[in-house]
Amino acid sequence: MIQIPEHLSKERLLDLYEQMWLIRYFDEKVDEFFAKGMIHGTTHLAVGQEASAVGSCAVLKEEDKITSTHRGHGHCIAKGADINKMMAELFGRETGYCKGKGGSMHIADLDKGNLGANGIVGGGFAIANGAGLTSRMKDLGYVVLCFFGDGASNEGSFHEALNLASIWDLPVVFICENNQYGMSGPVKDMINIEHIASRSGSYGIPGKVVDGNDVFDVMNAVGEAVEHAREGNGPSLVECKTYRWKGHSKSDAKKYRTREEEKEWRDKDPIKRMKEAMLEKEIVTEEEVEEIKQQAKRKIEESVEFSKESPEPDLSTLLTDVYAD
C-alpha cells in the first residue's frame, strides 16, 4: 500500500487524482481517434505513466518550468494546461495550442511554464539547462523539471547537459520516466547497469530511484530534488520506474514484450493504487472518487466537442510565425 503524505489536504488529493484521470482519458480518447483515423500524424500515449507526471508537477510552483518529450500530454496536463486547446491541437485546429501547426509532439504552454514537448529524443535536456540558467542569471528563483525517457538517457545530450548543469549548479531536476523500453529497445539490453539514476555518479549530483507508479513516492523524491535546486545546490536525477500500457506510437504490435509483463504492470495501475490508498485511509468515499473520475471524463469529452467545432487554420497562416519581429 502506498503512503499518503500527511501534509496533503483532501482537496489537493482529489485535484491530483483528477489530473491522473484527465491524463488517462485524454490519451485513451486520442488513441481511439487515431485508430479511427480521425487525427493524423502520430502520437505517444502516457497511459499507465500518469503518476510520474502528476507527482512531479505537484511539487512545483506556478512559475516553475518543465521541458517535456514526445510523450508529453501527461506533463502538459499536470502543468495546468487547457485541455481544450490541447485536444484542438491534436485535431489540427486554429484554436489549438499551436494553431494547428505543431501537433502532439510540439505542444507548449509558455504561460504555464511548459516549455514544450519535443519530437527529438533528448532534445529537452539542454533547453532545460538554458531555462535554469535564466532563472539563475535573472535571479528568478524558479526550478526546471526536465522529463525524459530511459531511451533518451543514451543520447549524448543527456551526458553533456547533466555535466553542464552540475558544474554550473543549475536549478534543474532531471526526471527519467523509465518505462522499460525505448520504442522497442528494452532498457536491460540498452544499458548495462540496473538503475539509470546511478548515472548521476558521473556528475557528482544526487540520484534517486522511485516507484514511478506511486504518485506520492514521486512527489517526495522530486520535492526533495526541487528544494535542493531551489536552495542553489544544483541539479538532481530522479528515476521513476514505470510502464506504458499502450504501444510506443500509433502502430505497434508490441512484439518486443510479453503479455504477462504487461499484465504485471497493469496490476500496478497508479490510479488504482492512489484510489485504494485514499479509500483505505478513509479520506474519500467511493462516490467522491467516482464523481472525480466522471468529471475528468466529461472534461475530455467537452474538449472533443470544442475541437470538432473549431475551425481549421486558414491557409494564409502557412507562412506566418516563422520569424519573430
Next chain:
Amino acid sequence: MIQIPEHLSKERLLDLYEQMWLIRYFDEKVDEFFAKGMIHGTTHLAVGQEASAVGSCAVLKEEDKITSTHRGHGHCIAKGADINKMMAELFGRETGYCKGKGGSMHIADLDKGNLGANGIVGGGFAIANGAGLTSRMKDLGYVVLCFFGDGASNEGSFHEALNLASIWDLPVVFICENNQYGMSGPVKDMINIEHIASRSGSYGIPGKVVDGNDVFDVMNAVGEAVEHAREGNGPSLVECKTYRWKGHSKSDAKKYRTREEEKEWRDKDPIKRMKEAMLEKEIVTEEEVEEIKQQAKRKIEESVEFSKESPEPDLSTLLTDVYAD
C-alpha cells in the same frame, strides 16, 4: 620510484625508452618549426605526456588498432609510425603520410593499425567502436585503444560510445589522457567528480586511474584492460593523470595555469622517471641511455632532412582522393 615489471627485457625497455625520446624530440622540433613559421596550420604537442602513449601501445600486438586525437604524434610514434613520413606530413610534403593533404591533425597509418588522429574532440570514440565491431564480427581477435582527453570526456560522443561498447561487449579500451586542461578549461571546473575513470560506473565497465607519467603503471593497467577485452569481456576505461608541458596549441599564453603547477609536473617527467628506475635497478648504464637519447635525436633530425628534401605535392593532386573507386 616507479616499478619496472619483471617480464620486460632490457632490449624492450630501451625500445620503450627510445620511443619516449622520439616523441619528445619530435614534438620539440615541431614546436621550434612552428615558432619559426616554417610549418603552417596548428599543432598540439604531447611533450610531458609520452608515458601514456608509449605505455598503452606497449601492450598491443601489431594487429591491434588505435584511434588518436588532435594531440596525436605520440600515439602515432608509439604505434610504430615512420617518423620521416610524419615529419614530411607536417611539412605538407608529397612524401608525408597524407601526401600533404592532412597535416598534424589527420595523420593515420592504417597499415600499422593507427586509424588516425582526429581534429574533432571526441571524434574517435565511435570510430573505435566500429573498429572493435569489425574485430568481433570478423573474429579477428584484435583490440582497439581509443585515446582521448579529459575535455573530450564531456562530449556526448563519449557517453554514447561507452554505452554502446558496453552493451555490445566491444573489444575497446578507452584511454583518457587527463592532462588537467582542455584548451584552457581546467578539468576541476569542467567536471564535478574527482576521477573521470569513475564515469565507467554509468556503463557497468571497469574503470581505473593510473599515474600517467609512469610508463609501467600505464602498461599494467592498459595491459589488463586489453586482456579483458581480448577475452571477450568488453570495454574498460583507464584514466592516465598527466600534464602537457607546452601550451595547448601553437599560440597559448597559458594564463589559465600557474608556473608553480607547471614546475611540479615537470618534476614528474616521465622520461626521467623511467631512466632513473632503470639506472637504480642497474638494468642499464648512463652511457646506454644517453646513446638511446642521441639516437632518437638523430632520427628526428634525419626526418627533418627527409622532409625538407621532399617535394611539395603537385597541384594536380588537389582533386584526387576525394572518392574511392
Next chain:
Amino acid sequence: MREITYLEAVREALSQEMRENEDVFMLGEDIGVYGGAFGVSRGMLEEFGSERIRNTPISEAAISGTAVGAALTGMRPVLELQFSDFITIAMDNLVNQAAKIRYMYGGKGSVPMVLRTPSGSGTGAAAQHSQSLEAWVAHVPGLKVVQPSCGSDAKGLLKAAIDDNNPVVFYEHKTLYKTSDHVPEEAYSIPLGKADIKREGTDATIVATAAMVPKALEAASKLAEEGIETEVVDPRTLVPLDKETIVESVKKTGRLLVAHEAVKRGGFGGEIASTIAESEAFDFLDAPIMRLGGAEVPIPYNPNLEKATVPSVEDMIDSVKQMVHYDTWRENHG
C-alpha cells in the same frame, strides 16, 4: 513482372545484399524485432540474426560513428536513421569523418557505408520529422546522395550504394513506401550518377526528385491533354549528378523546371538550375529556368497546411505553361 512496394523493394535489396556479402550488416534503432520505424527490416532479424541486424540504443552519434569505424576496417555497414531529420545528430560523423577520411589520409582508407533514412513530409509528423535536408549532404565533397522515386529504382540504386566504396546517403521518401511498381526479382544494380528519363517530351523538361517525380508525371500527362509534351527527368542521384542527361533534355525542349520538396531557398534546385544555366544548354533556353520547392517554413502539422508546403501538380502545370508561353506571359506581366 510482379509488382511490389517501394518498401518491399528496399527490403529485398538489403536482404539480397546481405545474403551475397558477409560484410554487409545493418544497424539502427528498433530495426530488430520491431522491424524499423517504417517496417523496412521486418522479418530480417529472423533471417539474419541479431549480429547482422543490430538493434541499437538511441544514440545517433554513436551509431553513425560506429558505422564509420566499421566501414574503415572492412565491413559494409548499412545504417538506418529513423527519420532523416535526425541526421542533425549524426552530422559530425558523416561530414567531418566519413566524407573526409579518405582525402585527409591522402587517399588511404575508404568508408563504404550507407546511411538509409526516410525523408519528406506528408504523414503529419510535423516539423522535426518531415524535412528534406538532402541539400546539406549534397554540398559535402566525399559523400554521394541518392533519392529514388520508385521501388524499381530504389532496389537497383541501393545495391549500387552498398557496393560503392564511399559513404552514401540514401533517402527513402515516406510517402513513396506504399507505392508499387514492377521490380525484377533478381539482384541488379543501377549506377549512381545515371539519371532516368521517366517520360519523354519535346516542349519542356521537368527535373524532379523523389516524391516530386510521380507528381511531375501526373502534371505531364495533364499537360499532354493540352498538347504540351513534357519530358520528366529524374536525376536519381544528386551526387554524382548526371548533368549530361539534363543538358541534352534541355537542349531538346528549351525549357527547364526544377522541382523538389525541400525548402526552395538553398535547396539543391538552385544547383541544378545554375549548372544547366552555366552549360551549353543556356543558348537553347527559350524561357528562364524555373524552380519549385517547399515553402520557407518548418513543416506544419495540420494536413492542409502540410500539403500546401509542397509543390503540387497544379504548380508544375502552371510553371510549365508559363515557360511555354513565356513571350506572351512576359508581355502580360512584364
Next chain:
Amino acid sequence: MREITYLEAVREALSQEMRENEDVFMLGEDIGVYGGAFGVSRGMLEEFGSERIRNTPISEAAISGTAVGAALTGMRPVLELQFSDFITIAMDNLVNQAAKIRYMYGGKGSVPMVLRTPSGSGTGAAAQHSQSLEAWVAHVPGLKVVQPSCGSDAKGLLKAAIDDNNPVVFYEHKTLYKTSDHVPEEAYSIPLGKADIKREGTDATIVATAAMVPKALEAASKLAEEGIETEVVDPRTLVPLDKETIVESVKKTGRLLVAHEAVKRGGFGGEIASTIAESEAFDFLDAPIMRLGGAEVPIPYNPNLEKATVPSVEDMIDSVKQMVHYDTWRENHG
C-alpha cells in the same frame, strides 16, 4: 576615423551590447581567461565577469541547447563555436529546436540567440577546421545568416543580430580577423537583409561574400585598368537576402558573377544565381550567370593546395572577362 581590426570590431560590438543590455551574455569554449580560440573575447572576462562570459566544457550539444533554452526564457545568449565546422554537433539544437520553436508553437515564444563562429580556410587548419558551411543554415527556415566581409560591417551587423528576436548564425571569416578598416566608435546597427554595394560599376556585377569581397574588389580594380567597370555587391546577410539590390545591379550591368568560398556544388551561389535568373533581371542578362566556388574537396593542409581550393582574384577576372566578351567567347568555344 580610427581604423581597427575586424576582430576588434567584433569584440567592440559584443562589449557595447553587453554594457547596454543585461540580458546579453556569452558562452563558449575557452572564451574566458583564454579569450577564445581566436582572441575575440580577450579582456572581456575581466570587464564582465565569469557569469556573463561563461566558459563552457567541450560540449557543443549542451551549450547550443542551453543557448536555446536561455533565449526562450528571456536572455539573449551569444554562443561562440570555436570553428564553424563544429556546427555539426550543434546542428540539432540549431535546426530542430531554435529555428522551429516559434513556428511549431504557433507563433509563441522566440529564440533571440546569436551563434558566432569563425569559418573558412586559409590558416592551414585542414579539413575539419576550414569549411564554409553557411549554405546549410541558409536552407533552414527560421534562421538568419550573416557573413560580414569587413570590420565596420561586422560591428553593425553583430549589433543587429543580437537585437534580433530570432536565431542568427553569424560567420566570422578567419582570414579577415586581422584586416582593418574605419569603424565608428559608437554603437550602430546595420539592418539584416541590406546588401552593400562595395564598388559601383556598369559592365558586370560580382556578388561576393565574406573573404571573397576583398578579392572581388581587387579583381574590380584590376579590371578597371583594362576599362571594365565591375560592380561589387556584398549581400552581407544570406537570410534575409537583399534580392532587390542584386537585381538592380544586374539590370544595370547585364552580367552576374557569384563568388563564394564554400564548395561550389550545392553552395548558396546556386540560390543567388537562380533567384536572379528567375527575376525580372533575366531579360537584362547579356551573358549566362557564372558562379565561382570552392573546389569539390575537403580542405587540404598543404598551403598551395589549400589556396587552390578557393576562387582567386584571377579566377574572378577571367570570369568577368568571359562574361563581358560572351559573344566572342561563344564563337571561339561554342
